[in-house]
Amino acid sequence: MIEQVNPGAAYRQHKQAIDAAVGRVLDSGWYILGPEVSAFESEFAAAMGSEFAVAVASGTDALELALRACCIGPGDRVATVAHTAVATVAAIVRSGALPVFVDIDPQTYTMDPAHLQQVIDSQPTGGIKAVVPVHLYGLPADMPAICEVAQCFDLVVIEDCAQAHGAAVADRKVGTLGDFGCFSFYPTKNLAAFGDAGALLCHRESQYDQLRSLRQYGWVRRSISENPRAVNSRLDEIQAAILRVKLPYLEMENQQRQSLAERYTRLLQNSESIRCPQWVAGRQHVFHQYVIRVHERERLMHELQRQGIATAIHYPLPVHRQPAYCAADYTPLDLPVTERVCGQILSLPMYPQLTLAAVETTATALCSLVENQ
Numbered sequence: 620m621i622e623q624v625n626p627g628a629a630y631r632q633h634k635q636a637i638d639a640a641v642g643r644v645l646d647s648g649w650y651i652l653g654p655e656v657s658a659f660e661s662e663f664a665a666a667m668g669s670e671f672a673v674a675v676a677s678g679t680d681a682l683e684l685a686l687r688a689c690c691i692g693p694g695d696r697v698a699t700v701a702h703t704a705v706a707t708v709a710a711i712v713r714s715g716a717l718p719v720f721v722d723i724d725p726q727t728y729t730m731d732p733a734h735l736q737q738v739i740d741s742q743p744t745g746g747i748k749a750v751v752p753v754h755l756y757g758l759p760a761d762m763p764a765i766c767e768v769a770q771c772f773d774l775v776v777i778e779d780c781a782q783a784h785g786a787a788v789a790d791r792k793v794g795t796l797g798d799f800g801c802f803s804f805y806p807t808k809n810l811a812a813f814g815d816a817g818a819l820l821c822h823r824e825s826q827y828d829q830l831r832s833l834r835q836y837g838w839v840r841r842s843i844s845e846n847p848r849a850v851n852s853r854l855d856e857i858q859a860a861i862l863r864v865k866l867p868y869l870e871m872e873n874q875q876r877q878s879l880a881e882r883y884t885r886l887l888q889n890s891e892s893i894r895c896p897q898w899v900a901g902r903q904h905v906f907h908q909y910v911i912r913v914h915e916r917e918r919l920m921h922e923l924q925r926q927g928i929a930t931a932i933h934y935p936l937p938v939h940r941q942p943a944y945c946a947a948d949y950t951p952l953d954l955p956v957t958e959r960v961c962g963q964i965l966s967l968p969m970y971p972q973l974t975l976a977a978v979e980t981t982a983t984a985l986c987s988l989v990e991n992q
């Protein structure tokens with residue numbers, strides 16, 4: 620069986636160090652927001668090239684807290700994409716703000732900056748307070764263009780980096796390009812815990828202090844709440860200790876993903892009915908997912924499954940079509956690219972421990988299936 624993702628393989632690879640780290644925390648008697656969390660925050664900020672990192676309980680919480688730190692809430696609008704994990708939008712809704720959807724670029728599947736400009740023009744002046752570009756599948760969104768639009772309209776830029784740990788635009792890593800970088804360490808992400816975990820990067824000490832207070836009841840001093848919009852979103856010591864074991868391998872594991880992606884593309888690019896992912900000059904792709912576009916996707920998935928090859932769809936239903944978010948308030952302008960792409964995308968097996976042999980098996984199976992279409 621070739622799995623589509625495989626968090627268990629990551630555990631087995633680092634088992635000794637992870638078991639030791641977990642044991643160390645259990646022995647210490649300190650389980651939430653302690654020395655492991657502080658050390659992870661410093662190490663993660665340094666690895667990403669940022670001034671400050673604040674660890675929280677999930678990627679969704681990281682996005683919500685970035686919005687809360689900017690006092691964005693009821694009455695405000697936030698521009699983002701519908702072609703993303705539903706979490707991006709759930710975080711905006713939980714802050715009290717209204718999501719406004721922007722279409723994606725057909726080559727990169729990330730936010731189309733020209734459409735962002737159109738969406739802003741279509742909204743009440745000053746209604747949109749922030750923009751949340753998503754670095755989907757590991758490819759950075761077009762940050763120079765998005766930041767230029769954001770600057771014109773005085774929007775806060777909150778990067779959703781949940782799929783792009785270590786990806787970069789020129790030599791700056793994602794999460795440092797906007798005002799806040801929000802990360803998830805869900806077990807299948809490029810940097811992964813073995814439970815829920817997340818973090819924010821920010822560049823100003825005032826934001827850092829604000830986020831540390833927001834994640835814990837609005838405390839500035841212990842037991843004294845100073846912010847009624849605060850939540851409880853803390854990282855535990857066990858997950859922080861595990862993340863400290865895995866952080867030093869992030870770059871190498873991203874390179875392994877890139878090598879696997881190159882092999883896939885070499886084997887698939889000559890097939891006329893398969894569209895491979897784009898490499899974009901100046902943007903470093905870390906291949907959280909290797910996503911192709913095909914016709915007759917359901918048949919291909921089924922046939923691959925029969926041959927022991929698992930695939931997935933990220934994501935089958937764009938957020939503006941989800942039952943929770945298709946209410947009138949969220950109805951977007953047309954999102955033709957989002958609609959078209961959603962019906963064709965297919966995520967092939969991708970994780971650092973995947974072998975080149977498994978990539979070849981998958982690509983060979985896929986090529987012979989599309990030839991017989």
Ligand SMILES: *Cc1c(COP(=O)(O)O)cnc(C)c1O
Nearest residue numbers: 677678679704706707781803805
């Ligand atoms: C995983 C993910 C999130 C949410 O992270 P959680 O840790 O599951 O809350 C947000 N945005 C994107 C694009 C994701 O892939």
